[in-house]
Amino acid sequence: MLGDFVIEKELGRGGLATVYLAHQISLDRSAALKVLFPQFSADREFIVSFIKEARVAAQLNHPNIVQAYAVGEDEGIHYFAMEYVQGHTLKTLLANVGRLVVDRSLEITREVATALDVAWTSTQLVHRDVKPDNIMVTESGQVKLADLGLARAGSDLRESEETEILGTPQYIAPELLLGWPGDHRADIYSLGATLYHMVTGKYPYTGTSATDIARKHICEPLVSPRRQVSDLPPPVADLIEVMMAKRPGHRYQSAAEVLDEIKRIKAHKEMVRKPMKVFQVPIDLTRLDEDMAMPTPDKDIDAAPKARQMLLRKPGASGPAPAAATAPAAASGTAAAGRRIAIRLKGRDGQADGTGTAVAGPETAAVLPDTVIPPGAAVPAPARARRRGLSTKAMLGLLVGGAVVLAAAAAVVIYVLAQRKKANAFEDELARLGLTASQYEALGGLDLLIRTNADDADILAKGAELVAAHPGVTSLERQVTERTAAAAEREVRALRADLRTEELTAWRKRSRELQDKVRQDEQARVAALKAEEEAERQRQLEEAQAKAREERLAQLRSEQGRLRADVVRFCREHRYDGARAQFTAMAAAREEEFRDWARGKQHAIDLAEEAFKLVSDSGELLKGERIAVKSRPQKVTIVAVGPRDIAAEIRETVYERGKPIGEKVDPLNVPLTEVETAQLVKLMLAAAAKKGVDDDRAHLVIGAYLLCRAEAPALIQTHLNTTGLADEARPLLDEYEAMKAATPPTDTPTP
CATH class of the missing domain: 3.30.200.20 (Phosphorylase Kinase; domain 1)
Structure with missing residues (x-):
């Protein structure tokens, strides 16, 4: 609880x-x-x-x-x-089927884009981790975007000296990897990567580590999804390539634009945007601020030979800029200089499997160096002087700058190789010893005791503890034996020669017994503690459930009293549909007692309406019957009966000089609500007889009629006890007793 x-x-x-x-x-x-x-x-x-x-x-x-x-x-x-969503993640779905059909993939993308559009337009929120794991598909097929744990308001997205990137390498946008304050267009990139996965069954980028995958997002062109699936419709491939443009300005500028393009694809209309090759030009880290803010050009790089240089040229510069395809090194004073990007990913030592999926393990942080250089790419040299008038001083400056760039690149390479050499040396040592990293670390504690000249007994005890903690690991036992050999030898020499073997054997046996007993005692203690905690949790759960159940029953009992009063009011006004509607909710309740009661009340209302219709549907069948009404001192004669009123007349003898000379007839309409209950019961019996209704049925429906109106208790019992339909009458009599205990019915004279 x-x-x-x-x-x-x-x-x-x-x-x-x-x-x-x-x-x-x-x-x-x-x-x-x-x-x-x-x-x-x-x-x-x-x-x-x-x-x-x-x-x-x-x-x-x-x-x-x-x-x-x-x-x-x-x-x-x-x-x-x-919200508890009953269904499964898109990740699970893709793991089971490999890839989805195009129509279903577009529908899932449409629903996620709708969610992103609402998040941005209403609250300026950026999800920052759109991926199959965070897309739920309900049992009915509805799509829901989950896990807003990385969501940030647009007002919170600002640059900092060191930016921590929380995300998934297969789907994350390049600007987030570079520590750029990304906006909703980063979500469009991630959604495009997810759509790529849905229609091809493959990740957009794969690599041997999380850092390798991140580098490819920044520096390598996207492999067209049509190269993965040849029969993929070209408009779908175009949609993905625009969504996954490396620069935010080249992508769709809102989720609403994505929704419009999907609508066009489904309607087989021409798309508004088409992918350009310039969309996949690697990002220039030397001019990161300008490069990331670049809008879509008017012409593609293939359409205009100089477009690529113009794309990468600083405003106002007269010479060509270095090509971003070579991922130039960061220079001081640029937007990229000094920014360290920590990418927090799930994996062991930043490693990933062959498909680019992070291997399960502790959370690690892979740090992209300030300069991202794709494999095999050359570090660009300074631009050559193109005019003869270039001064010697300027030429010297260019040469010095080039040397600095080359030195920085060399330093990066040397550092990486040194770290790799250290890692390889450690792995070689583990392979030589036949140990895992955790076993090697545990062995370090024993080495510390030996180096600090601890007591031989402590050294031997530590060795025995290590062997016991890793049973069956022969290589570890061998290392422990080698390291504790000197201490063991000194201990053995201190023992008497004739008791040495016996005492050592007894010590080892006793040590194992003690270790076994300690382990068994600890296991028993933990098991008892867990059992006690589980029993307490179960007790609290049962108490909470019982309390909730009692509160629910009390609420239903209160509702039951209100419904009894409402049905009396509706039935006295002959509004039977309204009376039945009051019980709709309770008739679907989980509690069987109240569900059956509500359905029984609805059946009683049906019977009451049947009794009422004996009169309201009689037409001229009751013509000539005389009844008393509330608004007239004398009885009236029925001419015909309608659904809501009675056409009647009052006949009076006309006298002249004390002698009757004729009869005066005054017609009038009497609403059925003005007819006394006893008079209506009389008319019901008369109508039942003329319609040929069985007496048992007539008594049953009249008893239900009086019960629903809470009138004439004596008549209720008389009619329900008189009918021969005992099985149907029994629940009505039970309800009569319950109503009488709560609020006694009003009495009405017997007709």
């Missing part, structure tokens, strides 16, 4: 929190409850960020966005409640 939520079961675990299926008591609904791990709850700065994430998500309410419910804290445990 956390706050207003009863935890039902665990759904999964992530790097920060456990997600549970929970039930919100106050609103009686299911929810997905994200509960932070204890180590993060103690981090105040992280908690502030966690709460901010929840508040950012709560700003959005849209069918294509997973809705946030609440954020809170209970006895030091922080949690975030959100």
Whole structure:
């Protein structure tokens, strides 16, 4: 139990929190409850960020966005409640089927683009981590964008000296990798990469490590999706290539534009935007500010031979700029200089598998160097002087600048090779010893005792502890034996020769026994503690459920009393449809007792309406019957009966000089609501007899009529006890007793 939520079961675990299926008591609904791990709850700065994430998500309410419910804290445990989506992620779907058909891929893209459009236009939010893992597909096929944990408001996106990039390397936009304050166009790039994956079944870029994949996003042209799937419609490939342009200014400028293009593709109309080769020109890190802000050119680089140079030339410069295809080194004074980009990715030592998928392991940070140089690319030399009038001083400056650039590149290469050499040497050492990195680290503790001249007994105990902690690892046992040999020899020499073997054997046996007992005791203690915690959790859960159930039953009982009063009012006004409608919600309740009661009341209303229609549908069948009405002192004679009133007349004898000379007839309409209940019952019996209705049926429906109006208790019992339809009458009599206990029915004279 956390706050207003009863935890039902665990759904999964992530790097920060456990997600549970929970039930919100106050609103009686299911929810997905994200509960932070204890180590993060103690981090105040992280908690502030966690709460901010929840508040950012709560700003959005849209069918294509997973809705946030609440954020809170209970006895030091922080949690975030959100909509529980029954379905699966797009990642799971792609893992099962490989790739999707084009129409389904476009529909998923359309719904995610709709969510991104709402997020940006309404709250200026950027998701920053659009990928298949964060796209949910419900059981009905609806698409929802999840995990706004990386979302940031547009007002929060500013440059800093060191920018930490939280994202997934296969889908992240180049500007985010470079620490640029990306906007909603970065989400368009990630959505394009996701669409690429959907229609081809492959990642846009793959590599041997996360850093390698990041470099390709920045420096290598995108492989056309039609080269992966030859029968892919060209408009879909064009859509992806525009969405994945390397520079934000070359892409669609809003999610609304993406939606418009998808609409055109589905309608087989010509697209507004077409991809250009210039879209995939590698980013020039020496002029990052200018390059990233570049708009779409009027002509492609193939259409105009000098367009590429013009694209990369600084405003006002007279000479050609270095080609970005060679990813030039960063110079001091440029926008890229001094910016370090830390890319936080899930993987072991920044490694990735052959497909570019991050390998499971601890969270690592891969740092792109200030200069990104693609493999095999040459470091550009300074531009040659093209005019004879160039001074010697200027030429010397160019040569010195080139030397500086070459020196910087060489330093980077030397540093990388040195680090790689160290890593290779360590791996070679592990291979020689036949150990894993964790076993080698554990062996270091033993080496520390030996170097500090610890007691031989402590050294031997540490060695025995290592062997026990890694049973069956022969290579580790060999290393422990070699390292503790001197200490063991000194210990053995100190023992008496005749007892040496016996005592060593007994010591080893006792050591194993003690270790086994300690391990067994610890396991038993942990098991008992878990059982106790589980029993307490189950008890609290049952108490919460019982309390919620009692509150629910009390609410239903209160609602039951209100409904009884409402049905009496509706039935006295002969509004039977309205009376039935009052029970619609309760007739679908989970609680069987109240569901059956509501359905029984609806059946009673049906019977009451049947009794009423014996009269209201009789037409001239009751012509000549005399009845008393509320508004007339004398009885009236029925001419005909309609659905709502009775056409009647009052006959009076006309006298002249004391002698009757004729009869005066006054016609009038009498509403059925003005007819006394006893008179209506009399008419019902008369109409039933003339219509040939079985007596048992007549008594049953008249009893139900009186019950629903809460009138004439004596007549209710008389009619329901008289009918031969006991099985149908029994529930009506039970309801009569319940109503009498709550509020006694009003009495009406017997007809």
